[in-house]
Amino acid sequence: MTSPRAQLTLHSPEETCALAERLSASLRPGDVLLLSGGIGAGKTHFARCLIHALQEAPEDVPSPTFTLVQVYDTGAGELWHADLYRLSDPDQCVELGLTDAFEDAICLVEWPDRLEDLAPGNALSLDFTTDERETVRHLAMRWTDPRWDTRAGSLAA
Structure with a gap:
């Protein structure tokens, strides 16, 4: 894995939400x-806040842990929120249509390690960790595609 291109400390759920809202504007x-x-x-x-920021009339955003994928219509286009925690085989992503969605939708993928080789190389990787008290979130952002240089890079400024 590449070194983080940007690192942030998020001191509250509100700071996490504000970051998601800022990023949503460029997606x-x-x-x-x-x-x-x-x-x-x-x-x-983070995903809920980002989805709410893109919706004209925010609706309930359940975790897709059991359905694997939830699809939303937003002002920026179709958005797929996938939670791959329960995924047993990366080929199920193809069956779900997720790999096609990578091309023509905004996609938020939780537990992306389950994608294995199917993870798109042009993605923005956001790695969340907590401190020992689990009140502060640390976020490491990684990317290789230049499209993220300004969009993600400005979030850390």
């Missing part, structure tokens, strides 16, 4: 966010 179809971190690290909270 468009074909953008993939890979959300990593342990259970309770803040992945789903």
Whole structure:
């Protein structure tokens, strides 16, 4: 894995939400966010805030842990929120249509390690960790595609 290109400390759920809202303003179809971190690290909270920021009339955003994928219509285009925690085989991503969605939808993928070789190389990787008190979130952002240089890089400024 590449070294983080940017690192942030998020001191509250509100700071996590504010970051998601700022990033949401620049997202468009074909953008993939890979959300990593342990259970309770803040992945789903971040995803909910981002989805709400893109919805004209925010609706309930359940965790897709049991359905694997939830699809939303947003002002920026179709958004797929996938939680691959229960995925047993990466080929199931193809069956779900997730790999096609990487091309023409905004995709938020929790537990992206389950994708194995199917993870898109142009994705923005967000790795959430907690401190020992589990009140502060640390976020390491990684990317190789230049499309993220300004969009993700400005979040750390």
